[in-house]
Amino acid sequence: MNRTCPPDEALSALADDALPAEARTEVLTHSARCPLCAARLAELRALHDAFLALPAVSLQVDLGARVIARLQAEAEPAAQAPRAPGWRARWLALVRSLSAQPLNLSPYAGATAALVMGLWLGGMLLEVEDPPSQPWPPSPNVTLAAMSLFDAVPPGNLCPRADACGPIGSAQ
Amino acid sequence: MSDARAALDADDVARARVGDMAAFADLVRRHQERVFRFILRMLDARDEATELTQDVFVKAWQALPDWRPEASFSTWLLQIARNAALDQLRRRQIVQFAPLEDGMDVADAAPGPEARYASRQQQERLDRALQRIAAEHREILLLREVEGLAYGELARVLGIAEGTVKSRLARARAALLEHFHPQAGATHE
Numbered sequence A: 001m002n003r004t005c006p007p008d009e010a011l012s013a014l015a016d017d018a019l020p021a022e023a024r025t026e027v028l029t030h031s032a033r034c035p036l037c038a039a040r041l042a043e044l045r046a047l048h049d050a051f052l053a054l055p056a057v058s059l060q061v062d063l064g065a066r067v068i069a070r071l072q073a074e075a076e077p078a079a080q081a082p083r084a085p086g087w088r089a090r091w092l093a094l095v096r097s098l099s100a101q102p103l104n105l106s107p108y109a110g111a112t113a114a115l116v117m118g119l120w121l122g123g124m125l126l127e128v129e130d131p132p133s134q135p136w137p138p139s140p141n142v143t144l145a146a147m148s149l150f151d152a153v154p155p156g157n158l159c160p161r162a163d164a165c166g167p168i169g170s171a172q
Numbered sequence B: 001m002s003d004a005r006a007a008l009d010a011d012d013v014a015r016a017r018v019g020d021m022a023a024f025a026d027l028v029r030r031h032q033e034r035v036f037r038f039i040l041r042m043l044d045a046r047d048e049a050t051e052l053t054q055d056v057f058v059k060a061w062q063a064l065p066d067w068r069p070e071a072s073f074s075t076w077l078l079q080i081a082r083n084a085a086l087d088q089l090r091r092r093q094i095v096q097f098a099p100l101e102d103g104m105d106v107a108d109a110a111p112g113p114e115a116r117y118a119s120r121q122q123q124e125r126l127d128r129a130l131q132r133i134a135a136e137h138r139e140i141l142l143l144r145e146v147e148g149l150a151y152g153e154l155a156r157v158l159g160i161a162e163g164t165v166k167s168r169l170a171r172a173r174a175a176l177l178e179h180f181h182p183q184a185g186a187t188h189e
């Protein structure tokens, strides 16, 4: 690369079409007569094409139903023993087996299942003799309190543990 | 993302925030493929990526009260996904550059004449090369080149300044190009 060549950063931004008009013209003009920069630019553009050509990946699972089943299951207060464990267990097994199906069900099937599930669970809670200690439907906060999957670390935070939090050096 | 889709998201988020799980399920379905695609290429492990994608949505449900309309829901999700993927890599203790032996490239074994074959070869080499660069470089390349995030969105997802986005992208591309040499004509079938 020559002394007059634009920095790699400028070529990279040009490939992204992210340079201001004036800088863009400058870099393009330079590249038109500099084989080094022209080659680099071509390489960056070919890289972009290669990314676009990556094969599509697909989940092939209806995560909507799965996630809701998980939220529902984890929202159940652990301390509160179910009055009809047989029913509940059977129902959860049914939901899990349904949600484990690949997404060749109607797209509405999952939503319907989730709705039915919500009504059913809601009704069940109302039937419990002890008044439920949580409002229904549960707010995300209530659900949060009942879950132990994640630390109480807000999104955007990279701390592996809550007590390990600090400015993230690697982000800069 | 289209405005219509963003409006749909905002509507579903509003309903989900007051506990409407059906609305949240709609959000999950609308965004699951994008989150999965990103995580899969970050982790290079399908089952792990499927699990983690679920975790991301559970975490998103928990964090819904924190969502602000300034960020598109999609970008916000990618931010959670990105953090989850890095955490997972950290658990694997390979978040830092994990050098592989040179010569592991798929290419040059028995290059066939067909463009289709060359294309698949190139895809495999790119996938392989992506796993050889630092996670910090892999994530920004995936978010830019595959997910098409603008510089401002990259800054938000990665928690860095826009100027840093520009320089990190350039470094990431340089790093990738050390392991991967795109061939003109091999990218299209």
Ligand SMILES: [Zn+2]
Pocket (backbone or CB within 6 Å): A001, A002, A004, A005, A006, A030, A031, A034, A035, A036, A037, A038
């Ligand atoms: Zn030059």
